[in-house]
Amino acid sequence: MSLSEEEAFLTLHADLPRQGPGLPEDVHWALEGLEVGREARILDAGCGPGADLETLAEARPMARIEGIEQIPHLADEARERLGHFTNVQVTTGDMGALSDFYDFIWSAGAIYFLGVTEGLRLWRQSLALGGAIAFSEPVLDPDAPQAAKEFWADYPQVTDYAGLKARVEAAGFEVVDHRPLGTAAWAAYYMPLAARVARLRAGADAELEPVLAEAEREITLWRAAPDHVRYELMLVRPGTGPS
């Protein structure tokens, strides 16, 4: 039986600690910056295999925490990982169709699937009074090296920070604070991915080769310009103006 492109992708991305850049300290910074309460209702939108759910659960043991992830296989991994936390629930579903209210929505490397402005507009309807959102999103400076531009070639919507702020404001939100995700945040994603590529390649499954080569290309581009391949971590709240 030949592997579909999707199956090959899922094979590569199975059993990784996370599916995008980020570190526990980023989650802590957001919780503190937005003064998220001890008993807050928290959502991790596009939680992947649940790395940040684990940090959220440890940092806010009294909170009611949910993760939502559309890929069943990743949602299962998150459920397994978070199984020992009684206050965490993971749903397989669409983060663009939320049905509950939250004090804090966290979303690492996922809002671009909805679009920043569109995603914030949707999530605003699920924010409790006084609620806030933290999300990470690619940014690219116009004078960035070619490797960084090539890295984001498949994401033409990428802008510099000013452009990202404008997309936030277009949704009727204001920026409370922001900071770039550092090289260590990317390494937390790419080092395990590189190790998995090497392990799978040793298995010599020719059908996996295109996804392995693509992952390697991405990691090589990142290594060529690690200070310029950036995500910005944004802390935002609904503003007083129209959305």
Ligand SMILES: C[S@@+](CC[C@H](N)C(=O)[O-])C[C@H]1O[C@@H](n2cnc3c(N)ncnc32)[C@H](O)[C@@H]1O
């Ligand atoms: C780059 S990964 C980041 C995953 C996780 N936040 C992390 O940092 O490990 C983006 C995730 O968003 C999920 N996603 C994309 N669109 C979604 C949607 N509409 N509903 C739920 N999850 C979605 C993807 O399946 C993927 O797991």
